[in-house]
Amino acid sequence: MTEKKPRVGLFVTCLVDLFRPSVGFAAVTLIERAGCTVEVPEAQTCCGQPAYNSGARQHTKDIARQVIALFEPFDYVVAPSGSCGGMIKAHYPDLFADEPAWHKRAENLAAKTHELISFLVDVRGMKSVDAHFDGAVTYHDSCSGLRELKVHDQPRQLLASVTGLALKELPGAHICCGFGGTFCIKYPEISTRMVSDKTADISATGAGTVLAGDLGCLMNMAGRLSREGRPIKARHVAEVLAGMGDRPAIGEPSVSGSPQQRRGAVAPAKSR
Amino acid sequence: MPGLTSENFRANSVKALANPQLQRALDNIRRDFVDFRGRAVGELPEYDELKRQAIALKDHTLENLDFYLDAFANNVEASGGYVHWCQTAGEAREAIVAICKKRGAKTMAKGKSMVGEEIGLNAYLEAAGLVPIETDLGEYIIQMRGETPSHITAPAIHLTKEDVADLFAERHKRPRKTEIPALIAEAREMLRPRYHEADIGLTGANFLIAETGSSMIITNEGNGDLSQVLPHTHIVLASIDKIVPTIEDALTAARILARTSSGQEFTVYNTFSTGARRPGDLDGPEEFHVVLLDNGRSALMGTKQQAMLRCIRCAACLNHCPVYKSVGGHAYGAVYTGPMGAVLTPTMVGLDKAGPLPNASTFCGRCESVCPMGIPLPALMRDWREREFERAEAPATLRKGINAWAYLAKRPVLYALATRFAAVALKLLGGRSGRLASLPLGGGWTATRDFPAPEGATFRAQWRCARGLG
Numbered sequence: 001m002t003e004k005k006p007r008v009g010l011f012v013t014c015l016v017d018l019f020r021p022s023v024g025f026a027a028v029t030l031i032e033r034a035g036c037t038v039e040v041p042e043a044q045t046c047c048g049q050p051a052y053n054s055g056a057r058q059h060t061k062d063i064a065r066q067v068i069a070l071f072e073p074f075d076y077v078v079a080p081s082g083s084c085g086g087m088i089k090a091h092y093p094d095l096f097a098d099e100p101a102w103h104k105r106a107e108n109l110a111a112k113t114h115e116l117i118s119f120l121v122d123v124r125g126m127k128s129v130d131a132h133f134d135g136a137v138t139y140h141d142s143c144s145g146l147r148e149l150k151v152h153d154q155p156r157q158l159l160a161s162v163t164g165l166a167l168k169e170l171p172g173a174h175i176c177c178g179f180g181g182t183f184c185i186k187y188p189e190i191s192t193r194m195v196s197d198k199t200a201d202i203s204a205t206g207a208g209t210v211l212a213g214d215l216g217c218l219m220n221m222a223g224r225l226s227r228e229g230r231p232i233k234a235r236h237v238a239e240v241l242a243g244m245g246d247r248p249a250i251g252e253p254s255v256s257g258s259p260q261q262r263r264g265a266v267a268p269a270k271s272r
Numbered sequence: 273m274p275g276l277t278s279e280n281f282r283a284n285s286v287k288a289l290a291n292p293q294l295q296r297a298l299d300n301i302r303r304d305f306v307d308f309r310g311r312a313v314g315e316l317p318e319y320d321e322l323k324r325q326a327i328a329l330k331d332h333t334l335e336n337l338d339f340y341l342d343a344f345a346n347n348v349e350a351s352g353g354y355v356h357w358c359q360t361a362g363e364a365r366e367a368i369v370a371i372c373k374k375r376g377a378k379t380m381a382k383g384k385s386m387v388g389e390e391i392g393l394n395a396y397l398e399a400a401g402l403v404p405i406e407t408d409l410g411e412y413i414i415q416m417r418g419e420t421p422s423h424i425t426a427p428a429i430h431l432t433k434e435d436v437a438d439l440f441a442e443r444h445k446r447p448r449k450t451e452i453p454a455l456i457a458e459a460r461e462m463l464r465p466r467y468h469e470a471d472i473g474l475t476g477a478n479f480l481i482a483e484t485g486s487s488m489i490i491t492n493e494g495n496g497d498l499s500q501v502l503p504h505t506h507i508v509l510a511s512i513d514k515i516v517p518t519i520e521d522a523l524t525a526a527r528i529l530a531r532t533s534s535g536q537e538f539t540v541y542n543t544f545s546t547g548a549r550r551p552g553d554l555d556g557p558e559e560f561h562v563v564l565l566d567n568g569r570s571a572l573m574g575t576k577q578q579a580m581l582r583c584i585r586c587a588a589c590l591n592h593c594p595v596y597k598s599v600g601g602h603a604y605g606a607v608y609t610g611p612m613g614a615v616l617t618p619t620m621v622g623l624d625k626a627g628p629l630p631n632a633s634t635f636c637g638r639c640e641s642v643c644p645m646g647i648p649l650p651a652l653m654r655d656w657r658e659r660e661f662e663r664a665e666a667p668a669t670l671r672k673g674i675n676a677w678a679y680l681a682k683r684p685v686l687y688a689l690a691t692r693f694a695a696v697a698l699k700l701l702g703g704r705s706g707r708l709a710s711l712p713l714g715g716g717w718t719a720t721r722d723f724p725a726p727e728g729a730t731f732r733a734q735w736r737c738a739r740g741l742g
Contacts, residue, residue: 012732017691021729025731055662059674144637175638183631186716219723222722226722227720253705
């Protein structure tokens with residue numbers, strides 16, 4: 001076995017970096033189990049989506065150039081987010097339609113960029129995970145992952161292999177939760193209505209935990225669930241797949257020790 | 273456009289969200305449109321191929337728009353009709369009133385026409401002493417209520433059957449009926465004599481067919497047919513993007529329109545009108561006019577927005593939009609609503625007035641995924657946002673926020689410092705609960721949602737420690 005392991009550059013995403021490092025560590029665990037080495041380029045900030053969707057095209061291009069230059073040396077770029085992965089994969093090439101040299105670089109990067117779960121299943125052929133989770137969960141399909149990157153079956157396939165976990169399908173799982181980046185600030189009342197429809201649907205499944213692949217949606221749903229007093233936890237799907245589903249959920253009080261220190265407590269798992 | 277309040281979209285939407293009657297009515301959309309469309313499209317194995325053909329034929333027509341418009345006009349004239357070329361809404365209104373005046377007309381039976389709404393026709397006709405009679409059931413209802421359509425194919429979708437029962441009992445002065453078939457029958461009975469009174473019949477067009485000079489209308493009530501056949505003059509009011517080359521092309525588009533719009537295999541009435549009554553014809557109008565409207569459409573040619581001219585007004589994007597479903601059509605304060613309206617309205621009334629509409633989307637992409645003409649609606653909304661940002665027309669707080677954030681995002685060292693600080697500060701603010709109940713500058717979020725606090729140090733800070741880099 002002298003074959004060199006693929007080098008993966010982890011695009012942490014700005015939300016995971018700031019709010020939920022556990023997702024980053026879960027991603028590292030899963031990518032390593034899929035037979036890759038993981039590096040985290042230090043100079044990364046954000047994919048530029050907030051600027052892009054606000055119409056600030058010049059800012060977006062400046063940020064995209066930074067991301068392209070930083071990540072193009074890797075064999076793969078993986079993001080624990082369909083939204084940020086979709087930005088790089090589906091939108092970066094369009095941004096440079098009139099700059100041939102950068103367009104080529106953007107296309108090359110897009111071709112090797114993947115959302116985490118689809119990377120594990122579609123690229124690395126992962127069929128199951130060695131993880132345990134007690135209880136019923138439901139799964140929300142975040143919009144960009146679902147529609148731009150066709151992430152739908154992959155998380156369900158891996159979740160089916162988690163022992164102790166029962167997946168209850170969420171009616172309207174494909175309908176937006178109302179986060180929408182700056183949308184939730186520009187139109188908070190409509191956003192609230194949308195997320196309230198979502199939390200009602202989540203609650204009706206009877207599941208104790210809602211999972212999704214994007215932290216923006218998860219923070220929105222978690223924030224509404226807790227304000228409504230619903231005893232339902234929200235987690236990134238990668239946390240459960242990496243066997244980190246016993247840690248405090250999003251918006252729950254943290255226990256002492258960093259996620260990295262606690263990660264050592266997770267039983268080492270076989271790869272693939 | 274009449275009654276335009278797009279500037280007030282947010283205030284309008286707050287009112288709409290607080291209106292329980294409206295919210296009950298909007299709940300019907302899921303069953304009546306989303307489920308039906310899903311089934312009808314699912315049952316058609318060649319849907320994707322049909323969609324590909326429909327897009328190709330529209331793109332081809334738009335690339336050769338001048339040729340097909342000319343051919344259409346020549347064929348209308350060859351069959352004894354008249355074509356009125358109108359650049360603006362005002363020109364179209366005047367052309368229609370001139371036709372009416374020339375015939376000494378008093379009443380007009382109207383089939384459903386969104387272009388009629390676009391040019392504010394009814395108010396103009398009334399000011400000119402004419403009486404417009406809406407014959408489409410939904411339009412008939414909202415005309416009585418003095419409202420504009422809240423949806424492009426179902427103008428009265430903002431009402432429940434109970435609302436209609438109350439309205440009919442009051443206006444028709446008949447015993448209140450509650451079942452839908454009885455309400456429809458009553459409306460038909462009231463409307464039937466009005467067709468005979470009408471001097472002029474005006475319809476829109478779903479398609480204008482270049483090779484024959486025909487207009488095609490698609491309805492489920494047959495009201496359009498009566499409107500165009502019984503009066504002595506038939507006026508077709510249509511915009512230039514309705515042109516298709518041949519009858520086969522119109523049918524290709526009509527097949528896909530029925531399935532994505534109402535979830536039917538095909539609509540009940542599909543009617544072609546070609547010219548005036550010929551000697552020996554049993555019926556038909558003595559005069560046939562086509563009022564062809566541009567109203568800003570030709571200016572979209574050659575721009576990113578050209579794709580919008582492929583739209584066949586099926587309303588699938590409205591029906592599947594979670595924003596539209598939350599607030600309904602009137603909140604948009606525009607003739608065209610939902611995602612397609614958010615894209616079209618700035619063209620017609622200016623971005624300064626319509627700016628809130630292309631911003632009223634989470635870019636969830638559901639509209640594009642159901643659009644039978646493959647119109648990239650989120651990208652077209654983003655195009656408007658880019659123009660807004662470039663022209664400094666975007667709200668100042670948003671611009672400042674994005675500029676400040678982008679300044680940091682382009683300076684990785686500074687960004688790392690700022691986020692390390694923010695992570696710790698927000699965690700402290702969250703205290704033991706792990707969440708924030710209120711957030712400076714984040715009132716829109718925290719009024720109705722808690723804000724999950726960060727876990728602690730940033731991922732990259734922890735990673736440095738873990739990998740022995742720090």
